[in-house]
Amino acid sequence: MKWSLAFCLLAVSTAAGAVITRADVDDAKYRASASAFPALVDMPGEGHGVLIAPQWVVxxxxxxxxxxxxxxxxxxxxARKIKRVITYPGYKKLPNQLVTEALASGDLSKISAFLASSNDIALIELASPVTDVTPISLYRGNKELGMAVELVGKGATGNGTKGQDAHSAHRTVLRRAFNVIVGDDARYVWYRFDPPPSALPLEGITGSGDSGGPLLVGDGSSRQLVGLASWSKYPPDHPFWKTWAPDRPFVEGLYGEVVYAVRVSSYIPWIQGVMSASAER
Structure with a gap:
């Protein structure tokens, strides 16, 4: 099975998805004001998180x-000072050797297995509580499949026909898009970048620069956090694989790509346990 090599390279070096849009919709319709999602957290350089409690970011x-x-x-x-970062027990960074082997052979099966089994979630405890921004509530159910969700980010962009612009900065303006969750397992939920006419009016996916960014259900003050941008793949029957070879540039963000987000509901006991233990210290 072939997986997104672009993501694999990003996962090794830094954070990886900005909003990639429909090719037939004006980019301006995806842009949002900086105040549209105040609980969005900007990591140093690139990547995101979400404020879920006054002193906690996921x-x-x-x-x-x-x-x-x-x-x-x-x-x-x-700017908010960090007190400490707590990664999920057993989390392991994608080894450089797996990426090196994939680049040489074009076989991404080992990377796919590694990412699918990874618990890609962390908590950041801030040095002091945030009092000027309202945290986002966590989705606590188990009915993510079929949900219409919103995704936001400030990273690189592009469109479903041409893919992500390889030269786009990984920290741009805030964009938002929508999609539908088509699958889930214990660790992840995932959604697909459908082309028109089956796409949503503002269909989109994440790309490079916004790993850790939110997948949301609801709107306004009723928003709940469902997922965190993590990784992506092209399915094995995607047309991209008919022409791509390891010595050719990899294009991310084409129609048909599938994006995986950490399934927040699966990690609520751990999140609550970490925050409670900190409060008792």
């Missing part, structure tokens, strides 16, 4: 600040 583990990076994140345009 993100994808591979997008979380690592030792040697800046010790601040931005929420509502304001």
């Amino acid at each position: 993100t994808a583990a591979h997008a979380a600040p690592m030792q040697g990076m800046e010790d601040e994140v931005a929420i509502g345009g304001v």
Whole structure:
């Protein structure tokens, strides 16, 4: 099975998805004001998280600040000091060797197995509570399949016909798009980038630069966090594989790509346990 090599490379080095849009819809319709989602957290350089409690941010583990990076994140345009980062027990970073082998052979099966079995989630405890931004509630049910969801991000962009612009910056303006969850398992929910005419009016997916960004259900103050942008793939029967070879540039973000988001509902006991233990210290 072939998986998104573009994501694999990003996962090794840094955070990976910005909003990639329909080719037949004006990009301006996807753009949102900076105040549209104040609980969005900007990681150092690129990548996102979500404020879920006054002193807590949840993100994808591979997008979380690592030792040697800046010790601040931005929420509502304001820098916030980090107290500590807690990754899910057993989380492992994608080994460089797997990527090297995939680049040489074009066989991404080992990477696909690694990512599918990864618990890609982390919590960030802030040095002090955030009092000027309202946290987002967590979705606590188990009925994600079939949900219409909203995704937001500030990373690189492109469209479903040409794919993601390889030269686009990974920190741009805020965009939002919509999609429908078509699958789930214990770790992930996933959605597909459908082309018109079957696509939603503002159909989109995440691309490069916004791992850890939110997948949301509801609107306004009733929004709940369902998922966190994590990784993507082209299905094995996708037309892209008929022409691609390891020595050719990989194009991410074409119609038919499937994006996986961490299934937040599966990790609520862990999230609650970490926050409760911190409060008792």
